[in-house]
Amino acid sequence: EPEVTQTPSHQVTQMGQEVILRCVPISNHLYFYWYRQILGQKVEFLVSFYNNEISEKSEIFDDQFSVERPDGSNFTLKIRSTKLEDSAMYFCASSELVAVELFFGSGTQLSVL
Amino acid sequence: KQEVTQIPAALSVPEGENLVLNCSFTDSAIYNLQWFRQDPGKGLTSLLLIQSSQREQTSGRLNASLDKSSGRSTLYIAASQPGDSATYLCAVLRNSGNTPLVFGKGTRLSVIA
Numbered sequence: 645e646p647e648v649t650q651t652p653s654h655q656v657t658q659m660g661q662e663v664i665l666r667c668v669p670i671s672n673h674l675y676f677y678w679y680r681q682i683l684g685q686k687v688e689f690l691v692s693f694y695n696n697e698i699s700e701k702s703e704i705f706d707d708q709f710s711v712e713r714p715d716g717s718n719f720t721l722k723i724r725s726t727k728l729e730d731s732a733m734y735f736c737a738s739s740e741l742v743a744v745e746l747f748f749g750s751g752t753q754l755s756v757l
Numbered sequence: 758k759q760e761v762t763q764i765p766a767a768l769s770v771p772e773g774e775n776l777v778l779n780c781s782f783t784d785s786a787i788y789n790l791q792w793f794r795q796d797p798g799k800g801l802t803s804l805l806l807i808q809s810s811q812r813e814q815t816s817g818r819l820n821a822s823l824d825k826s827s828g829r830s831t832l833y834i835a836a837s838q839p840g841d842s843a844t845y846l847c848a849v850l851r852n853s854g855n856t857p858l859v860f861g862k863g864t865r866l867s868v869i870a
């Protein structure tokens with residue numbers, strides 16, 4: 645069964661460093677998303693991406709964040725200068741069309757020290 | 758602003774019991790509602806998707822219902838098993854195109870053998 649793949653599963657970084665989280669969405673899906681979950685809190689939306697551009701972004705997704713689809717398969721989230729409060733589980737998701745079932749990856753646990 | 762609430766926050770039941778998890782949302786103008794399962798430290802597994810025009814969806818021992826006018830959904834799990842132990846999240850999609858899922862905080866279910 646097709647699945648969304650995320651790498652790495654765990655990432656530890658120092659405050660101020662840049663990190664890139666990687667995702668391979670399901671191959672025939674057109675819409676891509678990043679969500680995050682701080683420990684003990686709700687899953688929160690960061691950004692949605694379609695046709696090589698951002699469709700919508702939340703207040704969390706400030707200038708420190710960026711997304712890219714560098715080739716036909718990968719979808720990345722970059723955090724330019726990490727802060728302690730960026731520590732969270734980051735989930736990538738994809739959907740075939742807009743407003744249909746979303747499929748999530750297993751997440752990248754980011755720890756900023 | 759859409760708010761999603763799940764009650765109870767945690768639930769412990771003996772194996773074999775039937776149980777109901779509750780989800781409520783403040784804005785009834787939703788496009789669909791999705792139930793997910795999350796195992797500790799893991800990703801989100803989609804269980805059921807209910808479109809706003811539907812009243813219920815079934816998959817195996819799971820049955821999800823939707824009452825859009827009252828802003829409520831329930832997830833019914835029949836004949837619970839220890840393997841059902843996980844956190845169950847509900848998420849709603851607003852009725853306005855490519856908008857993000859809004860999640861509840863989840864119900865942490867423990868099924869005791």
